[in-house]
Amino acid sequence: MFGAAALMCVIVILMIAALASHSLTSIRQFGFGFLTNRDWNPVNQQFGALAFVYGTIASSLIALLISVPLSLGIAIFLVEQAPTFLSRPLTFLVELLAAIPSVVYGLWGIFVLAPFLREHVEPHLARWFGWLPLFQGPITGIGLLTGGVILAIMVTPIISAVVRDVLAAVPSTQREAALALGATKWETTVVVLVNGAPGIAGAVILGLGRAIGETMAVTMVIGNRPEISLSLFQPSYTLASVIANEFTEATADIYLSSLIELGLILFLVTFVVNAIARLLVWRVTRRTLGATA
């Protein structure tokens, strides 16, 4: 048993060591400029990660913008509002969204979501908000917006599951106190939300971590072009999807090494993001567990 646990540590250390040692060629050649250079050109062997960092951050932010209110609503409804006979099957159905594989989301994204956004959503966005640089340029349905929307659907069950746990961990005495003071159902919910705030922040950051590392679905709908454009209609590229797309084509050492360095960056970022999220969620659930025990 101890051996298995020790193996966990070995795996993590090995992971960092392997990724770092294979990135060395690229780190030596490009240094910190790797992160600030937007030029990714395998033909000239010029490699800079800025376009992918931008695409990853932009698509993840779009995803959070859509999924955070949605997930909060779902969690509040399932924990605070819905009667048990409704909340149990609905909880299962929302969780099923998390069981759908990434590649299936991608398939659905290419053939259903992208055409839908192209025909029915993006033209309206361009008409009403076209004065914003965010909604300019040709409409193809394949781009940052579609990637963000598909990510939003994928992280919603994850965020809402953690928020549900956090809300359920808020002691019921808090609710009873609010109700006893004459608060309405919603006012009681606000009290509960304030109590669980750090945990909810943790859930959102956890969702961010998932969005950053999500690969297949995004790769299939984001357009895969290493460009930095303000427009959400334009194709973009993420750290994870460039690895998925170009890894098997990378023949030159420096090309492969640059891709592995992207993997190292992805690993470190998600590691830190997840660690922060876990600590926040632990703080809420542990505090209340301590209070009841």
Add this chain to the structure above:
Amino acid sequence: MTSLSRADRTRRAVSGIMTTLTALCTIVAVGILAIILGYIAMRGISSLNFRFLVETPRPVGEGGGIGNAIVGSAALLALSCAVGIPLGIGTGIYLSEFGRGWFATFVRFLVDTLTGVPSIVTGVFIYAVIVLRMQHFSAYAGGIALALIMIPIVARTTEEMIKLVPHSLREGALALGAPQWRVTLGVVVPAAASGIATGAMLAIARVSGETAPLLFTAFGSRFFPRNLNEPIASLTVQIYNYAISPYDEWHAQAWAATLVLMALILSINILVRFLTRKKL
């Protein structure tokens, strides 16, 4: 009096509106699930037939099937279970039964963060330590990549399940003079066995949908696998390759393969739901 009741009415109205809004959020999520599953069923069923399930892929226009991908996925899953489940259960038992002090907290933290490592990074890692060393793609590399994703899931559910075993059971066995290891393996683990099995099944469902870690470990193949030391096909990679191809016929096959994959994943999830419900 009137102003008070008006304020009161507003508060009630706000409460009602917010309840409706939260209900709407839930309906949106469930609606999206229904739409996705509906499309898979609708588009998948039209290309699905027996020959599709047993044949190997053919060039565009000649039909072909996903027989080799089904066998390949099964082989990859078997490999990953053989490696991942024992290690995951071992880690879980350690964390729940012997896990005191800073080392256990540290391991628990590592397991939690490993769950969040993007699966594509796992693929890159396995490529660097196995594929580069062996000089070729193989089913072994793919299976181990999937196992790495499985271990933290199995470990955490095992830990949770073992924690549910009542202390009186352990105390009874210890009082009869059994050493700690016999108490753990002979009494505690069997008592939690069904829960541990459920966790393992969920891990299998999760891993069977993974694509990213297989792209450059198992790679893919157009033939039935003959041994595990060569590249091997899998349902998910096949779906990906067909989905991004420019041919309508391959798109239809991608939907059909997705239907097969989703049937497996959904039945595991529903079975687990059914099993855990009976216990509660």
